Amino acid sequence: MATPAPTRDTIHHPQVDALDLAQILRTVGDPLRLAMVRTLAAEDELLCGALGERLGLPKSTGSYHLRLLREAGITRTRQEGTLRFVSLRRGELERRYPGLVDVLVAGEPG
Amino acid sequence: MATPAPTRDTIHHPQVDALDLAQILRTVGDPLRLAMVRTLAAEDELLCGALGERLGLPKSTGSYHLRLLREAGITRTRQEGTLRFVSLRRGELERRYPGLVDVLVAGEPG
DNA sequence: TTCAAGGTTCCAAATCTTTGGAACTTCGGC
């Protein structure tokens, strides 16, 4: 078989060449999730819970938005024991959609 | 008063420095509207109706999506008699969000 | 005038998204 089926304890991440630009844009086109992306861009890797807390979200809400980001291929989640760390898939996004992350992360003009 | 209120026969376009990145992303994060943007990028200026027809949309649906694109600041609509022409606000978008339009318009990788 | 063409607005139904509490899962430590 080609790809191993995701088992129940594998965190699923779409492959770079299965990404959909419209889905990515829709996903980051939410102020909360755009804030998450910007935070991640500044922080490299972050505990899932820390990101939600920083934005004052209940656990389930944070988890929900992080799932959308991951499913759109924007973030990667890595498990370590009972913890989960999120990070931007910067390099992969840059290769597939050059300039996209820069646009998302660029601050408002002076 | 500062800005003249939009009268009923003025087509309203947001000023460049009032644009909201999240709103722009949300707006182009719809496959139909992304297709519109790409068509406009290739065509320079297009009759509103022509754009809708090309995508097989009923008049009211085309009009609705064009309104969202205009309100997000992505397109400009120019009236001439009973006709309306749409175009991308390419230069303005490029100045405010460098690289954005390129990302939207770039084709899928070879 | 009256008409048709090009567009918009109105509206209600259908659909999708977001929210957050509660219950549940899984490790790791003790």
Added chain:
DNA sequence: GCCGAAGTTCCAAAGATTTGGAACCTTGAA
């Protein structure tokens, strides 16, 4: 073994978006 911490999933309510037909507005032409 049991507990707590970190997260997820479930679920139903609230809210936002999308759709398209019908009615409407506006301009230019006959």
